[in-house]
Amino acid sequence: MGSESRESFLPLDPVSFTNESKAVVDFIADYYENIEKYPVQSTVEPGYLSARLPESAPYCPESLEDILKDVNDCIVPGLTHWQSPNFFAYFQANASTAGFLGEMLCSGFNVVGFNWISSPAATELESIVVDWMGKLLKLPSSFLFAGTGGGVLHGSTCEAAVCVLAAARDKALKELGGWEHITKLAVYASDQTHFTFQKAAKLVGIPPSNFRLIKTTFSTGFAMSPETVRSAVEDDIKSGLVPLFLCATIGTTPTGAVDPIAELGKVAMEFKAWLHIDAAYAGSACICPELRHHLDGVELSNSISMNPHKWFLTNMDCCCLWIKEPHLLTDSLSSDPEYLKNNASKTKSVVDYKDWQIALSRRFRALKLWIVIRRHGLANLMYHIRSDIAMAKHFEALVRKDGRFEIVMPRKFSLVCFRLKPTAAAEAEDDGRELNSKLVEAINSSGRAFMSHAVAGGVYVIRCAIGSTLTQQHHVDALWKLVQEKAQSLLTNHSIK
């Protein structure tokens, strides 16, 4: 029937499971040991891998040794090393041993907890751990299972956005009296809001022309102005649209800006729009009492999400979503096919998380977040956030000391937005865009660090996002030295021309 008999083909035999898994643990530990030796951004050319791998699958089994050799020779060179201490791009995805252990248990048990009965522990631990996380953030009890709300773990902010947008949409369509009103629904966010909300709104069928990008400026530090929102909403109402959804952000992707959620909450309430708070990046920081004020006003929102897989030492993927009225989520997303019917669900005494998310299937992500929190404890989690912020402050101070540079936006968390000041006439023409983009390219192509950029208020800024687990202050010092060295070389070339 095949090349091996059932007796010799044992794909989950505990002995070989143990041996092979431990070999891979050693492989990964070696990778971490050596991670600083690799160029942070991969230097491969498009198409590099197809030249190195066969065009089709092998007929016979291959050894783990051969596979790991290929991982080492073919895959590692094509990685951009997110776990490198010299990774300062985008927002970090900071792994930890605890997060890894949680992923191992999740994958090892490999249960599919779509409803309570299919693995009660998967459902109940998730409900407990989202409450733990909510309490760490001092969310009002209206968002907790211990109160009148509840939470769920998704894979991404976009998934959370799709689900709350669908919940808000279906509530509105019910009130408006029919699906034909879908083209009247309008969604509001700032021009700094993560593009995932535009994508999510379009996904759930809101016409893209009904998505309002509220303009932000330097004057508010790129925070969304409640007055501008109000005026956009009023205009839309005059044109016959219905304000459905407003998204506020704590720590925007381009510059780490914070929208004033208390004031935005009042506007949203006045117009009966759903207020969602996207705290994907900076939510983690709000476990520290001195930073919690950024969430003031959260009680006025309908839902809030944040990503432990960014800054909370939780390996990919993990997004917490809390919602005040979970029944709005389940009204929109629930289904009850015969083949999933069971007594526990019938009693309505249990949570069936399939009705809180897009998919039926789901991984046991709660284990990971639970282990991350327990293995570190609030004390070390706060320490971790604070030391990243301290390093960012340190970098900011280094930038400020060098007159050729400027801090473009005030730093709030561990993201520093800076640039070389445009001085020469050629630079003033494009407000330093080319100069600074060349600087980023020079830094990244050195392989010694990886950074990314943004544009806010028309200004091109270099983003230094500190938060990789392995980053220590000497890495930040080395980064600054590298930035200065590359800037010097650019400016010299420039003045020679």
Added chain:
Amino acid sequence: MGSESRESFLPLDPVSFTNESKAVVDFIADYYENIEKYPVQSTVEPGYLSARLPESAPYCPESLEDILKDVNDCIVPGLTHWQSPNFFAYFQANASTAGFLGEMLCSGFNVVGFNWISSPAATELESIVVDWMGKLLKLPSSFLFAGTGGGVLHGSTCEAAVCVLAAARDKALKELGGWEHITKLAVYASDQTHFTFQKAAKLVGIPPSNFRLIKTTFSTGFAMSPETVRSAVEDDIKSGLVPLFLCATIGTTPTGAVDPIAELGKVAMEFKAWLHIDAAYAGSACICPELRHHLDGVELSNSISMNPHKWFLTNMDCCCLWIKEPHLLTDSLSSDPEYLKNNASKTKSVVDYKDWQIALSRRFRALKLWIVIRRHGLANLMYHIRSDIAMAKHFEALVRKDGRFEIVMPRKFSLVCFRLKPTAAAEAEDDGRELNSKLVEAINSSGRAFMSHAVAGGVYVIRCAIGSTLTQQHHVDALWKLVQEKAQSLLTNHSIK
């Protein structure tokens, strides 16, 4: 600043990473060794876990030993053991050592390959491995990167469904001339199609009243009739609707039925509707030449998806989606925010998978599928499918030999649908529903096996889904003995009453 200094707080230190990870490997190996000792379906009561765990997160770090003790004492009893050889419910989620190793590498590297530059290997390996998989299934080159199409790894069929529905929707709205036509779009599937397609259609804004559930019957083995689809489409066109999307299934969830895709493809083409093939469960089986005919006609479809995380020894989560015209997917889902702009993307010579899926962030799932395929080889993967089917045939034969039972639907893959024949007057009244549901309950509450049920054509059937990695023939024999024992006891009690 915290309870520990940066020097002593090292959440990704290679030495403790190694030690703690190996302890968890041993824990999971022990779990597999002992898995048959646990009741397959958890016996806990709703709310069991909140009584055992603290209400809020700890302030100080806890030891791995304490955490693993709690996993053992509090979590394991609340698991329904999907990896048990006595798990015969739903469809299996069959884990393997190879799949686990792939998950470890994915989590260890923890790269976020949303676009090519953010980790070229993550993108390129994914493109290569979906082509490998497509070739194993003998998909036409119109679905492969090596041809004119392409593929992507999603987390679930529902995600794939949302994405292809959005692509089809946006193409249609463009042709129809505006978003207001969204309420005219109609979607077709059979009453056996997984509910996830109804959910996905509603998610993307198709009015639920425009979702047509085509009735199936015993006469076609619960396959969708092309004539019935045609007649539904024609009726809708008469009412001013636009046929958007038809979903055909290879191996339906209730009974494993197979829709006639070649004939359905002709209907879809005639009315310019998008044909999607959901081969979530049975797609894996089509790597065997003797089963490949179920995919005959696939060339007429626009997209096809299947889940290696069901029957292909690939740990959760992994869903392959192939599409003939990838530009329709990216037209609908792409975005180009300034903070992700880069030279590689600008040249359009690379794939940016963020534009092929819902979320921005994504895990490096390709490693897992790649290692599963290489570590087993096509030979053993076919052996694995065939031995599961052989065990299902064996179970089917056992059922046929016992005159009290009947096979309700012809078996096509490794799912056997059977029931106790209703004989007594009381049983005939509900066509044996109560009797058979009591039998399932008796089996499941014994803890010795876990099965689920479905209803097709009004008939309640017990589903015996064979495919857990650890299942061997003696487990199937024991299951049948258990079924007979519980049936005997039910029938005796019944006749006493």
